[in-house]
Amino acid sequence: MNMTSTSNSIPTKKNFGFWGNLPLSRKLLISFSVLFILVVAVAFITLSGLNRVTASYEDALSQGIQVRRSSDQMIINLLQARQAERDFLLRWQTEGFGTAYTNYVPTFLREVAAVRKEIGTLTLFAEAATTTSTGDITRAQYIADINSLTLALNDYVQSFNEIVSANRKKGFDENTGFQAEFRSSAKKIETIIFEQAGLEQLEITYLQIRRNEKDYLLRGDQIYIDNINKLVSQMKVQIAAAEQLEPAEKDELVTQLDAYMTTFSALIELDKNIAIYNDKLITSASAIEPLGENLEVLGEQLAADDIKTAQANSTQTFTFSIITILIVLVISIALAITLSRQITNPILALTNTAKEISGGKFDIQAQVNSSDEVGTLAQTFNIMTSRLGQAFADVNRRASELETVAEVGTATATILDANQLLQAVVDLTKERFNLYHSHIYLLDEAGENLVLASGAGEPGRQMKAKGLSIPLNREQSLVARAARERTGVTVNDVTKAPDFLPNPLLPNTRSELAVPMIVGGKVIGVFDVQSDQIGRFTDSDINIQITLAAQVATSIQNVRSFEQSKAQADLESLVNTIGQKIQRSTTVENTLQIAIRELGQALGASRVSANIQSNSQSKGWNGGEIK
Numbered sequence: 191m192n193m194t195s196t197s198n199s200i201p202t203k204k205n206f207g208f209w210g211n212l213p214l215s216r217k218l219l220i221s222f223s224v225l226f227i228l229v230v231a232v233a234f235i236t237l238s239g240l241n242r243v244t245a246s247y248e249d250a251l252s253q254g255i256q257v258r259r260s261s262d263q264m265i266i267n268l269l270q271a272r273q274a275e276r277d278f279l280l281r282w283q284t285e286g287f288g289t290a291y292t293n294y295v296p297t298f299l300r301e302v303a304a305v306r307k308e309i310g311t312l313t314l315f316a317e318a319a320t321t322t323s324t325g326d327i328t329r330a331q332y333i334a335d336i337n338s339l340t341l342a343l344n345d346y347v348q349s350f351n352e353i354v355s356a357n358r359k360k361g362f363d364e365n366t367g368f369q370a371e372f373r374s375s376a377k378k379i380e381t382i383i384f385e386q387a388g389l390e391q392l393e394i395t396y397l398q399i400r401r402n403e404k405d406y407l408l409r410g411d412q413i414y415i416d417n418i419n420k421l422v423s424q425m426k427v428q429i430a431a432a433e434q435l436e437p438a439e440k441d442e443l444v445t446q447l448d449a450y451m452t453t454f455s456a457l458i459e460l461d462k463n464i465a466i467y468n469d470k471l472i473t474s475a476s477a478i479e480p481l482g483e484n485l486e487v488l489g490e491q492l493a494a495d496d497i498k499t500a501q502a503n504s505t506q507t508f509t510f511s512i513i514t515i516l517i518v519l520v521i522s523i524a525l526a527i528t529l530s531r532q533i534t535n536p537i538l539a540l541t542n543t544a545k546e547i548s549g550g551k552f553d554i555q556a557q558v559n560s561s562d563e564v565g566t567l568a569q570t571f572n573i574m575t576s577r578l579g580q581a582f583a584d585v586n587r588r589a590s591e592l593e594t595v596a597e598v599g600t601a602t603a604t605i606l607d608a609n610q611l612l613q614a615v616v617d618l619t620k621e622r623f624n625l626y627h628s629h630i631y632l633l634d635e636a637g638e639n640l641v642l643a644s645g646a647g648e649p650g651r652q653m654k655a656k657g658l659s660i661p662l663n664r665e666q667s668l669v670a671r672a673a674r675e676r677t678g679v680t681v682n683d684v685t686k687a688p689d690f691l692p693n694p695l696l697p698n699t700r701s702e703l704a705v706p707m708i709v710g711g712k713v714i715g716v717f718d719v720q721s722d723q724i725g726r727f728t729d730s731d732i733n734i735q736i737t738l739a740a741q742v743a744t745s746i747q748n749v750r751s752f753e754q755s756k757a758q759a760d761l762e763s764l765v766n767t768i769g770q771k772i773q774r775s776t777t778v779e780n781t782l783q784i785a786i787r788e789l790g791q792a793l794g795a796s797r798v799s800a801n802i803q804s805n806s807q808s809k810g811w812n813g814g815e816i817k
Contacts, residue, residue: 261312263304265479270301274297342478368456383443627699638661667691669718699720701727
């Protein structure tokens with residue numbers, strides 16, 4: 191019952207989008223306007239080119255000045271950063287670490303940030319500079335120097351930060367850093383050896399260690415480190431030989447000596463690192479200044495390249511102006527040809543489409559890719575053709591479905607047995623309409639239940655054998671709902687229908703249509719069809735099935751009327767036969783025997799009896815009996 195169709199189209203050549211949405215009058219106006227605009231555009235482009243050349247010269251001069259200014263400012267900021275660096279390193283011991291840090295380090299960081307800013311400006315100039323073929327080498331060297339300058343500045347700043355951090359760890363005085371740690375151990379040693387008599391040698395050795403310690407802190411020579419190592423070893427021997435010391439005191443002295451040496455060794459390592467960072471600081475700072483000067487020279491060379499580029503642009507502008515004039519001529523010719531095709535091609539397409547439609551091909555449409563008057567006409571023509579073709583398709587589909595209904599009606603018209611009639615209807619309906627299943631429910635005499643009377647195929651046979659029935663008041667049933675509402679009920683996706691009653695014998699049901707069978711305004715049953723496709727049934731299908739259901743209901747009513755008439759005729763024939771036999775009887779007893787026998791045979795009874803009593807006699811024959 192669902193039908194699909196494909197439509198062919200007669201395409202035209204695609205038109206330029208510029209023309210597609212314009213009416214013909216505007217196309218003509220625009221055609222002449224474009225020619226005028228193109229002429230003006232040539233003049234404008236030429237003037238713009240001259241302006242660009244002038245601007246290029248000005249930019250080149252401005253960039254050269256900017257490079258020189260940025261390079262000079264970068265060197266100034268670098269010198270100020272170096273001054274702050276030297277002031278901190280030279281004065282922190284005399285002014286105090288905290289005071290020197292506050293006075294000089296923020297200045298150092300500020301000037302370094304200014305240097306980075308100028309490097310960023312110079313980097314942007316390298317990216318924006320337009321160079322000649324030989325200038326590419328200059329730009330590559332310029333960028334390489336900027337990268338080297340950035341790396342050197344990073345090393346310089348890192349070295350300074352490391353020096354500051356190392357000095358903070360080393361200690362500002364004897365009460366901070368590593369100095370405080372090893373002097374704490376020294377104080378503990380003094381407490382033990384100076385409080386007891388007879389330890390003069392230990393005192394002398396200890397004082398020599400402290401003397402060399404101070405000399406190292408003042409001068410930093412390796413000889414003092416070697417002396418301290420020897421004296422510490424000598425003092426350990428003296429501690430072991432000192433009889434005045436208790437074993438616990440000896441152990442404590444050795445422990446404190448080891449702690450002293452551990453901390454002092456760490457301080458020595460810090461001094462080595464400070465020396466390394468200081469050398470790296472000097473090296474990085476020495477590399478920055480020549481790089482800055484070289485950048486200034488290379489930047490001026492790039493600016494000179496920009497001037498050469500501006501001169502080349504001047505020549506290109508003149509050449510471009512000539513080419514533009516030629517392009518205007520070509521566009522003018524192409525515009526005239528395009529405009530003519532815009533008008534003639536859609537009309538030819540409509541003509542060809544009309545010829546095809548006149549031959550009965552209603553699925554043909556003209557593709558006119560414009561929105562002007564011709565395009566509007568084509569769209570209207572296509573809509574009319576589509577509707578006409580759809581109307582013919584609907585008529586043909588409707589005729590086909592009605593033909594199927596008539597076929598089912600014809601096939602069942604000669605069937606006088608109700609069961610055969612219903613079975614033939616469901617089988618033919620399933621086959622002719624290409625359905626998954628169909629069955630018929632009849633309303634029982636009490637009008638309370640819909641009893642399955644017939645179903646297609648093996649599932650229908652099994653359901654009928656089970657005596658399947660549905661209460662008329664059941665909510666979860668499309669069949670009961672169709673009977674209650676006396677109208678067709680469609681569910682095109684049973685998985686989303688709350689009142690769908692699933693059946694395990696029909697697992698593939700996806701859509702269902704139930705229509706009531708009504709005769710003389712009375713519902714006698716429901717005709718239910720099912721499909722294994724979602725969205726199978728349409729409003730047209732409902733109308734077709736209602737027609738078929740009405741026809742089937744009428745056939746059922748006719749069969750029932752026939753069966754009632756036949757039963758009445760058989761009854762009358764039986765009465766006539768019994769009457770004739772009774773008339774031939776000569777005695778009352780014989781009459782009763784004949785009546786009893788014939789009624790028993792006609793009714794299929796196993797036992798029939800009769801009893802007669804006379805009003806005038808109290809005794810007499812009281813009947814007969816047949817077994």
